């Protein structure tokens with residue numbers, strides 16, 4: 397059974413990332429557990445699909461030298477620049493790192509473009525899904541329900557669809573589906589109705605206008621004390637704008653096919669639907685009674701310790717799952733058993 401390692405204390409991680417260059421930097425989540433599963437070692441080739449501010453990437457890079465390579469992707473070019481500056485300052489050699497401002501669904505293309513060859517097999521693949529802290533902290537990105545900003549919510553500013561379009565142009569039934577499907581919202585119908593009513597009178601332009609409309613759509617006596625309905629509705633719209641679940645569902649099985657023997661894929665999810673996708677894809681890859689080409693390393697998803705949650709509230713919703721490609725000889729013996 398997996399044991400939470402004592403590689404280093406989360407407090408060290410916290411001190412290191414909490415205030416990089418005066419920016420409220422993103423504090424990477426469940427780093428020790430993720431490293432234990434991915435087992436980065438000198439010479440390994442690792443794909444970080446969501447490099448963000450570079451926190452996990454830095455810890456991986458430290459362990460794959462000499463001779464290792466980290467390919468890092470982020471759909472948000474601004475996050476990627478932050479990661480590039482941070483990793484440069486950390487002094488990692490240029491040839492140990494390649495960063496691409498691509499959505500991870502294009503991971504194979506990114507690598508092939510760089511090397512001019514077919515994508516090679518990876519020893520480790522990491523997905524740390526969702527937003528990074530700077531997204532929520534920068535009001536102008538419009539991700540935050542409690543900061544005045546435009547209705548944007550895009551990771552990639554080159555993308556056409558914005559939250560403004562979803563909120564002002566999508567049909568009531570579509571809005572209801574978004575709230576229901578992506579946030580399991582009991583009041584999805586009331587929220588969708590209220591938005592459509594409001595937009596008959598005026599265009600909904602800002603995050604605080606939207607938050608206000610959402611808040612008013614649920615009578616206060618019916619609001620759950622255990623959930624912030626506005627926050628989860630914002631998250632649902634963000635997932636719709638960026639097609640986060642669709643892209644993840646499509647990419648995870650493909651990513652597994654790029655794992656080398658003994659290579660591990662780890663997924664940190666912050667949303668129950670994303671965690672469910674990992675669970676289902678991993679179960680299919682492992683096959684019935686372990687007859688598949690992969691072995692699940694986390695029977696149940698790992699969660700952050702109370703100590704980590706105390707220091708970094710974002711870790712509260714994290715669920716970590718991992719799967720390993722079996723060596724070829726064990727795969728053939730599995731087939732015989734079958």
Ligand SMILES: C[S@@+](CC[C@H](N)C(=O)[O-])C[C@H]1O[C@@H](n2cnc3c(N)ncnc32)[C@H](O)[C@@H]1O
Pocket residue numbers: 422423424425445446447448449450451452453469470471472475498499500501524525526527528551643
């Ligand atoms: C939780 S953060 C990653 C944090 C990172 N592990 C760190 O330690 O700093 C998630 C990142 O994924 C990026 N992202 C979201 N969807 C993406 C996609 N389809 N392809 C690539 N990056 C994506 C976001 O821009 C964000 O920077």
